[in-house]
Amino acid sequence: MTADEAKREAALKALELVQPGMTLGLGTGSTAAHFVRGLGLRLKAGLRIAGAVATSEATADLARASGVPLLEPGPETRFDLAVDGADEIDPALNLIKGGGGALLREKIVAAAAARFIVIADAGKRTPRLGRFPLPVEVTPFAWPLTAAKVAEALRAAGCARDVLSLRYKDGAPFITDGGNHILDCQAALIPEPSALAALLDATPGVVEHGLFIGLAHEAIVV
Ligand code: 5RP
Numbered sequence: 001m002t003a004d005e006a007k008r009e010a011a012l013k014a015l016e017l018v019q020p021g022m023t024l025g026l027g028t029g030s031t032a033a034h035f036v037r038g039l040g041l042r043l044k045a046g047l048r049i050a051g052a053v054a055t056s057e058a059t060a061d062l063a064r065a066s067g068v069p070l071l072e073p074g075p076e077t078r079f080d081l082a083v084d085g086a087d088e089i090d091p092a093l094n095l096i097k098g099g100g101g102a103l104l105r106e107k108i109v110a111a112a113a114a115r116f117i118v119i120a121d122a123g124k125r126t127p128r129l130g131r132f133p134l135p136v137e138v139t140p141f142a143w144p145l146t147a148a149k150v151a152e153a154l155r156a157a158g159c160a161r162d163v164l165s166l167r168y169k170d171g172a173p174f175i176t177d178g179g180n181h182i183l184d185c186q187a188a189l190i191p192e193p194s195a196l197a198a199l200l201d202a203t204p205g206v207v208e209h210g211l212f213i214g215l216a217h218e219a220i221v222v
Contacts, residue, residue, distance in 0.1 A: 004030065006121035006222040007085070011035040013220045014083045014119050015042060022049050023077065025109035026063060027084025028056040028102035031119050035083050040066025053077070055084065055109050056102040057177050073112070082113035087132040087210070089124050089219050094193050098135030098210030101167070101176050107208055110215045118219040125221055130159065130190035135167070135210040136183045136200060143181050146205030150183055153203055157196035160188035180207050 001009075011034035018024065018039065026036055036059060043049070044067060051071035054060035063070055071077070084106055088096040095118060097103050110116045126132075138146045147164050154162040167174040167182040174182050190196055190211075197211040 003121040003123055007031040007119070008034040009222040010119035010121065010220045012038055013222070014117050015039060017081055017117065018042065018047070018049065019080070020048050022080040023071065024049060024052040025079040025082025025084070025113050025116075026052050026054045026059050026068070027082070027106060028059045029085040029100045031085035031121070032059060032083065033062055035119065036062050036068060037066055040068055043067055053079070053109060055105040056100070077112060079109060079113040080115065082109050082116045083119055084110065084116070086118045086120050086124055086212075088126045088129050089118060089120060089221065090126055090129050090193075093118070093216040093219055094129060094214070095212035095216055096129050096132050096134055096210050097212050098137070098182070099132070101135065101174060101182055103135055103210045104137055104176065104178050104208040107212060107215070110212060115217050116215055118216045120219065120221050122221055128189055128191075129193050129211070130187040133184035133186045134190070136185055137176055137178070137180045137207040137209070138183055138205050139207060140179075140181050142205060143183070146203065147183055149203045150185060150200065150206065153196060153199035154185060154187050157199055158191045159196065161186050178207065
């Protein structure tokens, strides 16, 4: 089975959890895209849901093309089920996310979900987080200053490395859906993910980071 076939199978298993009337959170990336396309097929076959919120403009476009009704989140919005991919999953279901640059909206949706399910191919499992470069979303303003503080945080949290690079796309700094930049942080090993998360949360200029600690309820890994 290829990694993409495994991603699709994980997405199809998550689809079995969708019940009529649910409000859904839709993740971003190639695995989440399988879920959105599969959801579209189930809707065409007669399933009715309250609606869904997409975690990126790319997912919103795919949802619209697949016939998935989209909602604007309000103060009372709670997701019965949010389904998203991940870049790394540790045994405690702590995650690194944001490889696709959508970590901010992904975390907002995951934090508002009664049930947040991660779907992935087996290559995403790891005994310890950190091999995948940790995405950190930062304001464009003074980003080099913020990058120095982020490197300090990596060192203070005992990470094995503290090498940061500004993400580029098509020859220019990558811009997130929120208008920010991404620092990809090569930590090699993050010994205490929650300690690093707390330091990053306290760093001015950091809008959000890709450590999802204690948010995932289940992982469907194929
Ligand atoms: C996007 C993400 C993705 O869920 C993550 O990068 C996994 O992507 P894929 O499903 O394509 O392997 O966090 O910001």
